[in-house]
Amino acid sequence: MRKNTEAYLGFGLMWREENSLFYAENILREKFGDYKAESDIFQPVFCSYYYKEMGQPLFKKFVVTDTVIDKSDIVSVKKLSMDIEDRLRIDGRRTVNIDPFYIDKQQLVVSTSKYRGNRIYMGDNIFVELELFYHHGSFHPFVWTYVDYKEHIPFFNKVRKVL
Numbered sequence: 001m002r003k004n005t006e007a008y009l010g011f012g013l014m015w016r017e018e019n020s021l022f023y024a025e026n027i028l029r030e031k032f033g034d035y036k037a038e039s040d041i042f043q044p045v046f047c048s049y050y051y052k053e054m055g056q057p058l059f060k061k062f063v064v065t066d067t068v069i070d071k072s073d074i075v076s077v078k079k080l081s082m083d084i085e086d087r088l089r090i091d092g093r094r095t096v097n098i099d100p101f102y103i104d105k106q107q108l109v110v111s112t113s114k115y116r117g118n119r120i121y122m123g124d125n126i127f128v129e130l131e132l133f134y135h136h137g138s139f140h141p142f143v144w145t146y147v148d149y150k151e152h153i154p155f156f157n158k159v160r161k162v163l
Contacts, residue, residue, distance in 0.1 A: 074101075106134050
């Protein structure tokens with residue numbers, strides 16, 4: 001990375017059926033390259049919001065790609081992710097959830113299409129939310145930080161070392 005406007009692109013991937021995950025990952029790798037880092041697979045907590053649509057049990061992992069993006073490009077990446085989710089729908093229901101984020105040495109920022117008071121509007125119905133910030137040798141969460149990101153701070157600290 002050369003500028004403060006650049007960061008590595010990553011994704012939070014959630015799925016129930018592996019074939020949906022594999023299809024989504026093939027598209028993501030084709031567009032954004034191989035993974036620089038990949039967390040262990042885990043069962044997310046507090047994801048009942050997704051059960052009605054996606055079923056259960058659900059599985060999740062975080063991946064960081066080789067791709068360095070301009071941070072403003074997160075809007076187009078989120079739109080592409082939503083398109084991939086739509087292509088994989090069965091009977092109108094998502095089979096995979098793709099949450100793009102970017103990470104640099106100081107922050108991890110997630111993109112979303114849902115508004116909440118702490119989120120910043122980026123245009124084209126996309127918002128961003130600062131999930132983690134780096135301070136005194138580690139990433140730290142905020143009150144609103146999703147539990148999945150809080151629980152994986154050691155993973156994101158390892159990713160930061162690679163940066």
